[in-house]
Amino acid sequence: MKNQKLIAIVLVVLLLAVSLASCFASADGSAASGASSSAPAPTAAPAEDQSADIVVIGAGGAGMTAAIQAVQDGATNVVIVEKMPQTGGNTTRSTGGLNACETSYQAAEGIEDSVGLFVEDTMKGGKELNDRQLVTVMAENSAGAVDWVNEIGGDLSVVGQFAGASVMRIHRPSDTSAVGPMLVKALNAKVEALGIPVLLNTRADEILVDEKGAVSGVKVTGPSGAYTIGCRAVVLATGGFGANNEMVAEYKPELAGFGTTNQAGATGxxxxxxxxxxxxxVDMDQIQTHPTVNPDTQTMYTEGVRGNGAILVNKEGKRFVSEMETRDVVSAAILEQTDGVCYMVFDQAVRDSLKAIESYISAGIVFESDTVEGLAEQIGVDPAALRETMDVYAGYAQAGVDGEFGRIDTSMGSDLTTPGFYACLCAPAVHHTMGGVRINASCEVIGAAGSVLPGLFAAGEVTGGVHGANRLGGNAVTDIVVFGRIAGSSAERYLLANGGNTALTIQVEKEETAVPEVEGGYKDGVYTGSGSGNGGALTVTVTVEGGNIVSVKLADHAETDGIWQNAEKGVGNEIIRGQKAEVDAVAGATNTSNGIIEAVKDALKDAK
Structure with missing residues (x-):
């Protein structure tokens, strides 16, 4: 019996070795397949030098947009490298929408907007520090950005009001859900449909230039080691540095120790x-905090909650600022309140108007009561004071005029009198780095000497100049789509002027299914367990065959699309390999991973 066991283990090890060898031996294979809602499968590129025409560094919103647009313009050999185990970057965390002017959706609602008004709102919000030419390009191309997103399978069809905008301008999904997951899902599907290779878990280390100063390649480190991808053009789309507090504090010391809304890969x-x-x-010291972030979980509450009617009150139960002021103003006002925090208060009408709120409630970070007084007791605020504040505000909302702080009337969507009543604890956290690489209107990177760096393009939060001293909510998604498309088109034009397109040389190879490294010793069957993820309660099904865990699948859950798939795959594979639930969380999907791990432990408690 022992010999049989030994033989079985040896066979498993041999199979694993063969599997790994096949992963690392060559880059041949087909584009990642699977459900379009998930990120492309991680790849195992060999530690051998490769070649491409255009290398896009970063698989966030700007990077995937640039790659897609380059291919739509005719590029045939484009590859995306991404250091994280999943695509999406900070875009996945975007909750609001995409600002755009002169769109068909605005026209249908009778909303009068213009490029000029969009530009002036953005310049005012950025304290006139913005590069007006870049802002104008963004505004002029914003309506086209909405159409493009919808053409590739996205959904931007509802127009709402956000802070800093003179009119209703932000375009959101029709089901009022968060914009980021929707956009990442659409981009992933288009990247897959176009056969664009995506090398996950692959960090770009250095951009190479030739003797003339033109881009000639990128040094990267992937799962199988370091190698070089030779190329003629690079699109830099690595995002900002909001998750690197050391770098944040270097440029803005007063933000040392602040929390962040950024995903773990936003390290500069x-x-x-x-x-x-x-x-x-340009503008490296211009770093924005988002005012409404849960200080315990770092969950960012979308500005849409305030845009649909919520108010902010301090621990004394009083309003202290116009809720629709720009983010820097609201953040500063909150920090002046008792303990540097406040509560965002809203009613059932606001909850019903915005699907994103459900994820906050599921996560257990929202207080709720049938009465204003009951809510006040839950959050430790004087009931009489909060009742007075709510009554006064109801009068303002019904009259359409905020007599205290001059809040814009189109954002007073509810008079906050419909039971139940809700409150969220809020404090500012590092949200967006407005400074970055200097670019021109064609997304060419400008060198320190003032001339363009041949073959180097950039888009998204890694660039500076678009947002000035303060970014308006909704402008980041406009930024990544508009300038991502321009960067992709500019890279392809540069390529055509410098030798033309070549055949695709890098192919995506699907990751092999996990193979158990040890015997599990479990009873065969299908087991169900529950845990708590980022979106609240979740359940998993764990399948045991031949005594080993062979499958871990998320069942019921409210996790973020584009993130949960990576947590399910990464955590599930490690559990299968080690035949135990004590594994590490997947970077960038920590809460979902921990929820899955908790649920697997729950499922397996009767399986031994």
Whole structure:
């Protein structure tokens, strides 16, 4: 019996070795397949030098947009490299929408808007520090950005009001859900449909240039080691540095120790690579905090909650600012309140108007009561004071005029009198880094000497100049789509002027199914367990065959699309390999991973 066991283990090890060898032996294979809602499968590129025409560094919203647009323009050999185990970047966390002017959706609602008004609102919000030419390009191309997103399978068809905008301008999904997951899902599906290789878990280390200063390649480190991808054009789309508090504090010391709304990969790698390549920078000290972030979980409450009617009150139960002021103003006002926090208060009408609120409630970070007084007791606020505040505000909302703080009337969507009543604890956290690489209107990177760096393009939060001293909510998604498309088109035009397109050389190879490394010793069957993820309660099904765990699948859950798939795959594979639930969480999907791990432990408690 022992010999049989030994033989079985040896066979498993041999199979694993063969599987790994096949992963690392070559880059041949087909584009990642599977449900379009999930990120492309991780790849195992060999530690051998590769070649492409255009390398896009970063698989967030700007990077995937640039790659897609380049291929739509005719590029045939484009590859995306991404250091994280999933695509999406900070875009996945975007909850609001995409600001656009002169759209068909505005026209249908009778909303009068213009490029000029969009530009002036953005310049005012950015304290006139913005590059007006870039802002104008963004506004002029914003309606086209909405149409493009919808053409690739997205959904931007509802227009709402956000802070800093003179009119209703932000375009959101028709079901009022968060914009980021919707956009990432559409981008992933289009990347897959176009056969664009995506090398996940692959960090870009250095942008190479030739003797003439033109881009010639990118040094990367992937699952199988370091190698070089030779190319003629690079689109830098690595995002900002909001998750690197050391770098944040370097440029803005007063933000040392602040929490962040950013995903773990937003560490400023692109800034370092661009600096080494000779790029110029702009507005590096302009770092935005988002005012409504849960200080315990770092969950960001979308501005849409306030845009649909919520108010902010301090621990004394009093309003202290116009809720629709720009983010820097609201953040500063909150920090002046008792303990530097406040509560965002709303009623059932606001809850019903915005699907995103359900995820906050599921996560257990929302207080609720049938009465205003009951809500006040839950959050430790004087009931009489909160009742007075709510009554006064109801009068303002019904009259359409905020007599205290001058809140814009189109954002007073509810008079906050419909039971039940809800409150969320809020404090500012680092949200967006407005500074970055200097670019021109064609997304060409400008060098420290003032001339363009041949073959180097950039888009998204890694760039500076678009948002000035303060970014308006809704402008980040406009930024990544508009300038992502321009960067992709500019890279392809540069390519055509410098030798033309070549055949695709890098292919995506699907990751092999996990193979158990040890015997599990479980009873065969299908087991169900529950845990608590980022979106609240979740359940998993664990399948045991031949005594081993062979499958871990999420069943019922409210996790973020584009993130939960990576947590399910990453955590599930490690559980299968080790035949135990004590595994590490997947970077960028920590809460979902921990929920899955908890649920697997629950499922397996009767399986031994």
């Amino acid at each position: 790698d692109g800034i370092a690579m661009a600096k080494a390549a000779g790029a110029d920078f």
